[in-house]
Amino acid sequence: MPLQAIDEDPRTPYQLPFPPDAQDEIVVPKAIADDERIWVPQAENVSFRPLCLNRSQGYWMNLLRVRKSGVLSRHRHPQPVHGFVLKGRWHYLEHDWVAEEGGYVYEPPGETHTLVVPDDVDEMITYFQVNGVMLYVDPMGNTLGYEDVFTKIDLCRAHYTKVGLGEDYVDQFIR
C-alpha cells in the first residue's frame, strides 16, 4: 500500500545526493515545437520530434506528426506501443476504432497496422512510446524494412546537420 509509515516532513526535500552514476533528466518545455527544424521528416507528410532515444533498453519516445493524406506505412510491432493523441485524429486500416484527441491507445505486441489520417484532419500529433522495432511489411507480412532507436538517431543526425542545428543536437535526447 502507498505509505506504510508516516512521513513527518512531506515538504522537506530529499537530503542526500543523487547517485553519481545516474543519468541526467530530460526536460522539454514545449514538446510541440514551433521551430520546424526540430521535426525530422520520415516519409511524405510524416515527421517526428524526438523526446527520449533510449539506447540501453532500445525504445524511443517521440511526437509523431502526420499532415494531410500522410500514411504511416504498414508495420508490425513485436513489443508494446503506447500512444496519447495530442492533436487531431487517426485510425488504423486494420481496426474499426478511432484514436481521438485526448485519447490513449495501447497496442499489444503482435499488431500489424497502417496508420492513416482522415481527409478532414489537417494535422495529427501523437505522443508515442515505441519499444524495440517497427518492421515494415507488405500486405502479406513480408519484410520491407525496419526502424529502431538507432535508425531514429541516424535520421535525427542527418536532418539536424542538414538544417544547421548540427548533428550533436540530438544528443540531448539520447540516454
Add this chain to the structure above:
Amino acid sequence: MPLQAIDEDPRTPYQLPFPPDAQDEIVVPKAIADDERIWVPQAENVSFRPLCLNRSQGYWMNLLRVRKSGVLSRHRHPQPVHGFVLKGRWHYLEHDWVAEEGGYVYEPPGETHTLVVPDDVDEMITYFQVNGVMLYVDPMGNTLGYEDVFTKIDLCRAHYTKVGLGEDYVDQFIR
C-alpha cells in the same frame, strides 16, 4: 533506414490475421475522464486514472492529477519514468526546472524527488509511465513504503467497488 523496399500498396491493409495469442488493444477515447468515479484517490488531493497496468513487465501508464496544495510524497525510482504534462504545472523540490503544460520529462533511474504543485495552479494532470516501483522515503532515504503495479491494481479494485463501478472495472486496463 525506414523503408528498404518499395511498398506497392501503401493503403492496402495487412491481409493476415493477428497472432491468436496477442493481447487486445486498449482504447480510451477521453483519458481525462469527466466521470469522477474513474479517478482513484491515492493521497490528499492526489488521484490517478489508470490507462494500462502491465503485469508481465511491471509498469503502469496513468494520468496523475494533483489539486491545490497536493503533494506526491518524496520517492525514489530505480527505473525510468516518462511524463507528459497535459494540464497545469508542477516541479520537484529537488530540481529547479518546472514541468509545464505541453512539456515532456524523462526521469532517469536513481532519482529521488517530491512533486509539488504551485499555489496558483488549481489542478495539474500529467500522463506518466512509471516502471517497476516507487519507493517512498524519508528525507534521509529510509523507506516508508512503496507502490508497484499490483498495489495500483489493488487501489483501483477497492475504489471501483466503493463507488459502484465494481472491482472488475479495472480489468480493461490490465495487460
